[in-house]
Amino acid sequence: MKARVTVTLKNGVLDPQGKAIEGALKSLGVEGIASVRQGKVFDIELGTVDKGHAEASLKAACEKLLANTVIENYRVEIA
Protein backbone atom coordinates (compact mmCIF):
# COMPACT_ATOMS: atom_id res chain seq x y z
CA MET A 1 0.00 0.00 0.00
CA LYS A 2 1.33 3.43 -0.96
CA ALA A 3 0.64 6.83 0.52
CA ARG A 4 1.72 10.40 -0.06
CA VAL A 5 2.04 12.89 2.78
CA THR A 6 2.25 16.57 1.86
CA VAL A 7 3.49 19.02 4.48
CA THR A 8 2.98 22.75 3.85
CA LEU A 9 3.52 25.85 5.95
CA LYS A 10 0.41 27.32 7.58
CA ASN A 11 -0.89 30.62 6.26
CA GLY A 12 0.83 33.55 7.88
CA VAL A 13 4.05 31.67 8.59
CA LEU A 14 6.95 33.39 6.85
CA ASP A 15 8.73 31.34 4.18
CA PRO A 16 12.19 32.76 3.48
CA GLN A 17 13.05 29.75 1.30
CA GLY A 18 10.04 30.46 -0.93
CA LYS A 19 11.01 34.14 -1.10
CA ALA A 20 14.54 33.19 -2.17
CA ILE A 21 13.13 30.97 -4.93
CA GLU A 22 10.89 33.84 -6.09
CA GLY A 23 13.93 36.12 -6.30
CA ALA A 24 15.99 33.50 -8.12
CA LEU A 25 13.23 32.91 -10.68
CA LYS A 26 13.05 36.65 -11.34
CA SER A 27 16.82 36.88 -11.88
CA LEU A 28 16.64 33.86 -14.21
CA GLY A 29 14.08 35.73 -16.30
CA VAL A 30 11.09 33.47 -15.59
CA GLU A 31 8.04 35.72 -16.01
CA GLY A 32 4.63 35.58 -14.39
CA ILE A 33 5.49 34.04 -11.00
CA ALA A 34 3.86 36.11 -8.24
CA SER A 35 4.80 34.07 -5.18
CA VAL A 36 6.27 30.73 -4.15
CA ARG A 37 5.90 28.72 -0.94
CA GLN A 38 7.88 25.56 -0.44
CA GLY A 39 6.72 22.42 1.30
CA LYS A 40 7.73 18.78 1.59
CA VAL A 41 6.33 15.59 0.18
CA PHE A 42 6.89 12.06 1.49
CA ASP A 43 6.16 9.00 -0.64
CA ILE A 44 5.60 6.20 1.81
CA GLU A 45 5.37 2.47 1.19
CA LEU A 46 3.35 0.74 3.89
CA GLY A 47 3.83 -2.82 5.03
CA THR A 48 0.14 -3.34 5.79
CA VAL A 49 -2.94 -3.95 3.66
CA ASP A 50 -5.42 -2.71 6.28
CA LYS A 51 -6.49 0.87 5.47
CA GLY A 52 -7.43 1.76 9.05
CA HIS A 53 -4.08 0.56 10.33
CA ALA A 54 -2.28 2.45 7.54
CA GLU A 55 -4.14 5.67 8.41
CA ALA A 56 -3.23 5.33 12.08
CA SER A 57 0.47 4.72 11.27
CA LEU A 58 0.61 7.69 8.92
CA LYS A 59 -1.09 9.99 11.42
CA ALA A 60 1.43 8.93 14.09
CA ALA A 61 4.33 9.47 11.66
CA CYS A 62 3.10 12.98 10.79
CA GLU A 63 2.42 14.05 14.36
CA LYS A 64 5.68 12.63 15.74
CA LEU A 65 8.16 13.40 12.98
CA LEU A 66 7.12 14.55 9.53
CA ALA A 67 5.27 17.76 10.37
CA ASN A 68 5.75 20.46 12.98
CA THR A 69 2.06 20.97 13.69
CA VAL A 70 2.67 24.38 15.29
CA ILE A 71 3.61 25.91 11.94
CA GLU A 72 2.76 23.24 9.35
CA ASN A 73 -0.30 21.50 7.96
CA TYR A 74 -0.19 17.96 6.64
CA ARG A 75 -2.35 16.02 4.24
CA VAL A 76 -2.36 12.25 3.86
CA GLU A 77 -3.49 10.57 0.63
CA ILE A 78 -3.61 6.78 0.51
CA ALA A 79 -3.39 5.39 -3.02
Added chain:
Amino acid sequence: MKARVTVTLKNGVLDPQGKAIEGALKSLGVEGIASVRQGKVFDIELGTVDKGHAEASLKAACEKLLANTVIENYRVEIA
Protein backbone atom coordinates in the same frame (compact mmCIF):
# COMPACT_ATOMS: atom_id res chain seq x y z
CA MET B 1 -4.04 31.44 -10.80
CA LYS B 2 -2.48 28.85 -8.51
CA ALA B 3 -0.29 25.88 -9.29
CA ARG B 4 1.46 23.13 -7.43
CA VAL B 5 4.77 21.67 -8.59
CA THR B 6 5.85 18.35 -7.08
CA VAL B 7 9.48 17.30 -7.46
CA THR B 8 10.40 13.70 -6.64
CA LEU B 9 13.56 11.64 -7.04
CA LYS B 10 13.66 9.32 -10.04
CA ASN B 11 13.47 5.58 -9.40
CA GLY B 12 16.86 4.12 -8.67
CA VAL B 13 18.30 7.34 -7.23
CA LEU B 14 19.41 6.76 -3.65
CA ASP B 15 17.55 8.80 -1.02
CA PRO B 16 19.60 8.95 2.22
CA GLN B 17 17.17 11.51 3.68
CA GLY B 18 14.26 9.10 3.18
CA LYS B 19 16.31 6.28 4.72
CA ALA B 20 17.05 8.46 7.77
CA ILE B 21 13.32 9.22 8.18
CA GLU B 22 12.54 5.49 7.94
CA GLY B 23 15.07 4.79 10.71
CA ALA B 24 13.74 7.63 12.86
CA LEU B 25 10.15 6.39 12.51
CA LYS B 26 11.27 2.92 13.57
CA SER B 27 13.03 4.27 16.66
CA LEU B 28 9.94 6.37 17.50
CA GLY B 29 7.87 3.17 17.47
CA VAL B 30 5.74 3.96 14.42
CA GLU B 31 4.79 0.56 12.97
CA GLY B 32 4.01 -0.50 9.43
CA ILE B 33 6.21 1.90 7.44
CA ALA B 34 8.19 -0.06 4.85
CA SER B 35 9.98 2.77 3.04
CA VAL B 36 10.04 6.55 2.72
CA ARG B 37 11.23 8.78 -0.11
CA GLN B 38 11.26 12.54 0.32
CA GLY B 39 10.48 15.12 -2.33
CA LYS B 40 9.63 18.80 -2.55
CA VAL B 41 6.45 20.68 -3.25
CA PHE B 42 6.12 24.27 -4.44
CA ASP B 43 2.85 26.19 -4.15
CA ILE B 44 3.05 28.89 -6.77
CA GLU B 45 0.82 31.91 -7.28
CA LEU B 46 0.88 33.09 -10.89
CA GLY B 47 0.38 36.66 -12.04
CA THR B 48 -1.33 35.61 -15.27
CA VAL B 49 -4.80 34.34 -16.16
CA ASP B 50 -3.72 32.70 -19.43
CA LYS B 51 -3.29 28.94 -18.93
CA GLY B 52 -0.87 28.49 -21.82
CA HIS B 53 1.33 31.26 -20.52
CA ALA B 54 1.17 29.85 -17.00
CA GLU B 55 2.20 26.39 -18.24
CA ALA B 56 5.16 27.86 -20.14
CA SER B 57 6.32 29.84 -17.08
CA LEU B 58 6.03 26.83 -14.79
CA LYS B 59 7.93 24.59 -17.22
CA ALA B 60 10.72 27.16 -17.43
CA ALA B 61 10.81 27.48 -13.62
CA CYS B 62 11.08 23.69 -13.20
CA GLU B 63 13.73 23.19 -15.88
CA LYS B 64 15.86 26.14 -14.78
CA LEU B 65 15.58 26.01 -11.00
CA LEU B 66 13.07 23.84 -9.18
CA ALA B 67 14.08 20.39 -10.42
CA ASN B 68 17.40 18.77 -11.27
CA THR B 69 16.11 16.84 -14.27
CA VAL B 70 19.08 14.45 -14.22
CA ILE B 71 17.89 12.85 -10.99
CA GLU B 72 14.41 14.28 -10.38
CA ASN B 73 10.97 14.17 -11.98
CA TYR B 74 8.53 17.04 -11.74
CA ARG B 75 4.79 17.28 -12.07
CA VAL B 76 2.85 20.50 -12.57
CA GLU B 77 -0.80 20.82 -11.55
CA ILE B 78 -2.63 24.03 -12.35
CA ALA B 79 -5.63 24.62 -10.08
